[in-house]
Amino acid sequence: MATDQMLARRKLLNVAGAALAALSLATAPALARDTVKIAFIGPLTGGNSATGLGGRNSASLAVDLHNAKPDAKYTYELVPFDDECKPNVGVQVATKAASDKSIIAGITHYCSAVAIATVDTYNRFGLPVVVWGAVLPEITYGNDYKEIHRVNGTMINEGKMAAEFLTKQGFKTFVVIHDTTDYGKGQNKYFAENLKPQGGEILATFPVPPDQQDFTAELTKVKELKPDVVFIGGLTPLGVRVRSQMDRLGIPAQLAGVSGIMSAGFIEGAGPAAEGTVSFHNGAPLTKYADGKAFMDAYAKAGYREDPDAYGPFAFSAANLIMDAIEKAGPDRKKVRDILNTTKGYKALVGEINFDDHRQNIVSANVYVSQDGKWVYWPDSAYATGTKKLPGKAASN
Amino acid sequence: MDPGLLAQYLFNGLMLGTIYAIVAVGFSLFFGVLDVIKFSHGDVVTVGAFSAFGAAGLMAALATLSGPLALAVGLIAALGAGALSGVIIGRLLVLPLKNAPGVNVLLATLMAGTVLREAIRLGVPNGGNPKPFPALLPEGVLKAGSFSVGIDSVIILLAGLAVVLATHLVITRTRLGLSIRAVAQDEEVAQLAGVSFNRTVLGTFALGSMLAGLAGLMLGLYYREINFNMGVMLGIIGFACAVVGGLGSLIGPIIGGFLFAGVQTLVTVVLPFTSAYKDVVAFAVIIALIGLFPTGLIAEKSSERV
Numbered sequence: 001m002a003t004d005q006m007l008a009r010r011k012l013l014n015v016a017g018a019a020l021a022a023l024s025l026a027t028a029p030a031l032a033r034d035t036v037k038i039a040f041i042g043p044l045t046g047g048n049s050a051t052g053l054g055g056r057n058s059a060s061l062a063v064d065l066h067n068a069k070p071d072a073k074y075t076y077e078l079v080p081f082d083d084e085c086k087p088n089v090g091v092q093v094a095t096k097a098a099s100d101k102s103i104i105a106g107i108t109h110y111c112s113a114v115a116i117a118t119v120d121t122y123n124r125f126g127l128p129v130v131v132w133g134a135v136l137p138e139i140t141y142g143n144d145y146k147e148i149h150r151v152n153g154t155m156i157n158e159g160k161m162a163a164e165f166l167t168k169q170g171f172k173t174f175v176v177i178h179d180t181t182d183y184g185k186g187q188n189k190y191f192a193e194n195l196k197p198q199g200g201e202i203l204a205t206f207p208v209p210p211d212q213q214d215f216t217a218e219l220t221k222v223k224e225l226k227p228d229v230v231f232i233g234g235l236t237p238l239g240v241r242v243r244s245q246m247d248r249l250g251i252p253a254q255l256a257g258v259s260g261i262m263s264a265g266f267i268e269g270a271g272p273a274a275e276g277t278v279s280f281h282n283g284a285p286l287t288k289y290a291d292g293k294a295f296m297d298a299y300a301k302a303g304y305r306e307d308p309d310a311y312g313p314f315a316f317s318a319a320n321l322i323m324d325a326i327e328k329a330g331p332d333r334k335k336v337r338d339i340l341n342t343t344k345g346y347k348a349l350v351g352e353i354n355f356d357d358h359r360q361n362i363v364s365a366n367v368y369v370s371q372d373g374k375w376v377y378w379p380d381s382a383y384a385t386g387t388k389k390l391p392g393k394a395a396s397n
Numbered sequence: 398m399d400p401g402l403l404a405q406y407l408f409n410g411l412m413l414g415t416i417y418a419i420v421a422v423g424f425s426l427f428f429g430v431l432d433v434i435k436f437s438h439g440d441v442v443t444v445g446a447f448s449a450f451g452a453a454g455l456m457a458a459l460a461t462l463s464g465p466l467a468l469a470v471g472l473i474a475a476l477g478a479g480a481l482s483g484v485i486i487g488r489l490l491v492l493p494l495k496n497a498p499g500v501n502v503l504l505a506t507l508m509a510g511t512v513l514r515e516a517i518r519l520g521v522p523n524g525g526n527p528k529p530f531p532a533l534l535p536e537g538v539l540k541a542g543s544f545s546v547g548i549d550s551v552i553i554l555l556a557g558l559a560v561v562l563a564t565h566l567v568i569t570r571t572r573l574g575l576s577i578r579a580v581a582q583d584e585e586v587a588q589l590a591g592v593s594f595n596r597t598v599l600g601t602f603a604l605g606s607m608l609a610g611l612a613g614l615m616l617g618l619y620y621r622e623i624n625f626n627m628g629v630m631l632g633i634i635g636f637a638c639a640v641v642g643g644l645g646s647l648i649g650p651i652i653g654g655f656l657f658a659g660v661q662t663l664v665t666v667v668l669p670f671t672s673a674y675k676d677v678v679a680f681a682v683i684i685a686l687i688g689l690f691p692t693g694l695i696a697e698k699s700s701e702r703v
Contacts (some may be wrong), residue, residue: 047624084525177686180673204525206665207673213620213627216409217665223543237527237622244621249405250538250545269529269622359539 003213007211036074036331037324038063039097039106040315042133043114044082047237051110051264054309055132056080059107061295062319073327079103080318083114085235090114097123104331105129105247105340107318110311111235112136112155112183119235122147128337130318133311135259135282140360149340150162151321151353152314153282153363155183159190161365162231162280165378166256167198169394171228174202175253177218177242178233179210187233187258203227210238223251228392232257239277240269247273254278254392262310267373275371276383280297281310282363283350285377289313291349307386310375317348401543408546408554410655410662412619415557418654419612420635422564422647423605429645430579433491433502437510438609439632441482445610446530446623447517448478453531460651468533471614476534479610480512481605487602488550492595498645509631516624527624530617553615560611564604565647581645643693652694 034329040059043259043269056078058188063078081097083090090109097103109115109135121146122129131139131150135158141149155391166174174195178184184207203225206218219242222230232244232254239261245254255277264277268279286292286308287391295316299308308316321343322336329335346353367378371388382388420442430446452474453467490505518524535548568574576597579587588594612631615624634657635650642653660682664675671678686694 049526051524167582209673209676213622214409214413217662217675218407220402220409221404221666223405224399240527241620242623248538248547248550250540269527271529365496380497 015347021309030088031205033073033075034331035318036326037077037079037100037103038319039079039081039100039103039108039127040319040346041081041083041093041108042110042315043085044080046086047265048082048085048111048235048263050268051133051234051309051311052082052085054312055107055110055315056265057304057306058299058308058312058316059132059265059319061299061304062316062323065298066303066320066323068381074331076323076326083109083111085111085114087114087117087329092120094118094121098122098127101118103127104326104333105322106314106338107322109134109308112139112186113181115139116142116182119143119145119148125334126337128322128333128340130340131324132315132318134183136182137190138182138186140358144358146337146359149343149355149359149361151318151348151350151361154312154360155187155190155258157282157363157365158280159187160194161367162191162256163194163198165230165280165367166229166254166278169197169202169390169393171254172200173225173227173232174200175222175225175227176202176205176231176233176240177215178205178207179235179238180207181210183235183260184210184233184238187260191231191233191258192219207318208234208238210234210349212238213241215242216249219245219249219251222246222253227253229254229256230322232261234237235260235271236263239266241272243270243277253390254390255352256280259310261377262368264307264309267370267375274370275372277376278386278390279370279375280365281368282365283310283313284366285368285380286313288347288377289351295349313349317350317353320348321346321353325367399543401541401550404544405546406666408544408550408661410658412550412554412557412658413660413661414655415554415561415563416612416615416619416631416654417475417638418561418614418651418659419557419608419641420539420631421638421650421654423608424559424636424639424649425642425644425646426577426605427491428516428639430577431439431491431495431580431598433499434636435486435602435605436632436636437486437513438506438509438605438635439628439630440513441479441486441606441609442613442616442631443592443625443628444482445475445479445613446617447521447528447613448610448627448629449475449614449617450528450530450623451521453533457531460698464533464535466529471533472611475610476607476615477610479606479608479613483602483604483606483609483685485597486606489600491602514628516627517581521625524625527622530621530623532618534618543570549618553619557615560608560650564608567604568647573597573604577601590649607652621680638679641683641693642685643691643695646693646695649695651662651694658687 063076081093089181106129112134115134135155137154178188259281271280325339343355368375449471453471537548576592580597638653639650643649660679661675664678
C-alpha cells in the first residue's frame with residue numbers, strides 16, 4: 001500500500017521533474033524527445049526491501065539526473081517491479097518486463113536466487129539487463145547469455161576476502177550458518193574453499209531454510225563447539241535472527257556475514273547487538289568514490305525516504321551505463337546489448353567498469369564493520385585503530 | 398554432554414513446545430465441541446501478534462508507558478483481537494456451515510486465514526516487511542555455568558505453562574467449560590438440558606482464539622520480530638500436534654506440541670548437518686505416529702469417529 005503510494009508520488013515527482021526540465025529547456029529550441037523505458041527489478045517488499053528500495057531510489061535518481069541534461073537524446077522512464085526476493089515472483093515480473101517491447105533494458109535483481117532463476121527469461125526475450133546487486137557467480141559465469149551483465153562483484157571475491165581478513169584477525173575456528181538457497185550455498189562454498197588455505201577450521205556447518213525463525217537448537221550446538229566466529233551465509237532476516245538469538249544464549253563468538261546482511265535493516269533489526277558485526281562487500285564506501293559526494297548530495301536533495309543502502313551506487317551506475325548505451329545506439333535492444341557487451345573503462349560512480357568475457361565487472365571486496373548504528377569502512381573504523389575491540393576478541397581475552 | 402548445555406537444549410525445546418501446545422490446544426477445542434477444523438488458527442496468531450505490536454506502538458507514541466503497562470496494553474490487544482476474530486469466524490463461517498460436510502468448514506476457514514494474512518500484509522504500513530517487536534519484558538540474562546537464558550524467556554515460558562493450566566481449569570471447573578464438555582459429548586442432550594448451543598460454540602471459539610492471540614504476543618516477545626506469514630507454518634505444526642496428540646482432548650495436543658519440539662531439537666543436536674531437514678524429520682515422525690495411533694495418542698473419551 002505504502003509502496004504504491006510512494007510510487008505514485010514518485011511518478012508525480014518524475015512528472016514534476018520532467019515539467020521543470022521542460023520549462024528550463026523552453027529557452028533552447030524545444031525538441032520533443034522520445035521516451036524510453038527501463039525496468040528496475042528488486043525486492044521492494046519483504047525482509048530485503050531496505051536494499052531494494054535503496055537501489056530503486058538510486059536508479060530513479062540516475063534517470064532524473066540524466067533527463068535533466070539538456071543534450072540528452074531521449075527522456076527515460078524507470079519502470080519499477082517488485083520481485084519480493086522470491087524466484088517464482090521474480091520470473092513472473094521478469095517475463096512481464098521482458099515481454100514489454102517498450103522496455104529497452106533492465107537493472108535487475110539483488111537476490112541471487114532470483115537473479116539466477118531469471119537469466120533464461122532475459123535471454124529468451126532478448127532483454128539486455130545489468131545486475132545491480134546479486135553476487136552469485138553463476139549468474140554471469142554459469143551461462144553464456146549475451147544479455148546478462150553485472151556491475152557488482154561476485155561472492156568469489158567476498159568469500160576470499162572474508163577468509164583472508166578473519167584469519168588475519170587471529171580467528172581460528174568457525175561455524176557457518178547458511179541458507180539453503182543458491183545464494184547461501186554458494187557463499188558457504190566460496191568461504192569454505194578459501195578458508196582452508198588460510199589455516200582456518202570449520203567446526204560445523206548448518207544449512208537452514210531461509211525463513212527459519214528459531215535458531216536456538218543450532219546455536220546451542222554452536223555454544224557447545226565454542227567457535228571464534230559465527231559466519232552467516234544468508235540475507236538480512238537470517239542475520240538479524242541469529243544475531244539476536246546468539247545474545248539470548250550468551251554466545252560470545254564474533255559474528256561475520258556476507259554482504260547479504262550488510263543493510264540498514266540488519267542494524268535496525270538486531271539493535272545494539274549489531275555492534276561489531278563484520279561484513280564483506282564488493283563496493284567501497286561512497287566517500288571513497290570520486291563522485292561519491294555529488295551522488296550523496298543529489299540523493300539527499302531528491303528527498304528519498306530510504307537510504308541508498310549498500311547497493312544503491314551500483315544500481316545508479318547500472319542505470320547510467322544503460323542510458324549511455326541507449327544514447328549511443330538508440331532504443332534497440334540488440335544494439336544496446338552489443339554496446340553493453342563491449343564496456344571497457346566506463347567511468348561510473350562505483351569506479352571504472354570493465355566487463356570480462358562473461359560480461360562481469362572486475363572488482364575487489366572491502367571489509368565493513370557495524371559501529372554505532374552504521375556500517376563503517378573497516379580502515380576508517382574505531383576497530384581498526386584499536387580504540388574498540390571486536391566482540392569476538394574481547395571475549396577470548 | 399555438559400549438563401549446562403543439556404539444560405539449554407531442554408529449555409529451548411520446552412519453549413518451542415509451549416508455543417506449539419498453546420496453538421494445538423485451540424485446534425483441539427474447536428474439534429472437540431463442533432467436530433470442525435478451523436484452519437485460520439495460525440493466522441489468528443499473527444493477528445494477535447500484530448494487534449499487540451500496534452497497540453503497544455500506538456500507546457508508546459501517545460504517552461511514555463512503563464514496561465509492564467505497555468505489556469498489559471499489548472496483552473489486552475492480543476487477547477481481544479484473537480477472541481474477536483475467533484467469534485467472527487465462528488459466527489460467519491462455522492455456525493452457518495454446521496450441517497455441511499466438515500471439509501467445507503475446513504476450506505472456508507483456510508481461506509479466511511488467507512484473508513487475515515493478506516489484510517495484514519496490505520493494511521499494515523509496510524506490512525510485507527518483518528517488524529521489530531518492542532522488548533516489553535525485563536532484559537537481562539540468567540547464567541549458570543554454560544547454561545544461560547534471558548529473563549524474558551523464563552517469564553514467557555512460565556506464562557505459557559500457566560495459560561495451558563488455566564485453560565485446563567476453565568474446561569474442568571467453570572460453567573463455560575461444563576457446557577463445552579456437554580456440547581462436545583452430545584449436542585442435543587446438552588440443549589435439552591438448557592445449554593445454549595450457539596453461545597457455547599462461540600465461547601469455545603473465543604477461548605481458543607484468545608490462546609492463539611496470546612501465542613502471537615509470546616512469539617513477538619520471544620523472537621523480537623513478527624511478520625505477516627509467521628502463522629502459516631505454526632498453524633500447520635499446531636494442527637499436526639493436535640492430531641497426533643488426539644483431537645478433542647486437552648492433554649493430547651500438549652503432549653503433541655512438546656513431542657514435535659523435542660524431535661526438532663533432537664535432530665539438530667544429534668546430526669547438525671541435517672539441520673535443514675528438521676521439519677522433514679519432525680513431520681515424518683508425526684506421520685508415523687498417526688499411522689500407529691489413528692485417533693491420537695490420547696483418544697477422545699466418547700469416540701464417535703466416522
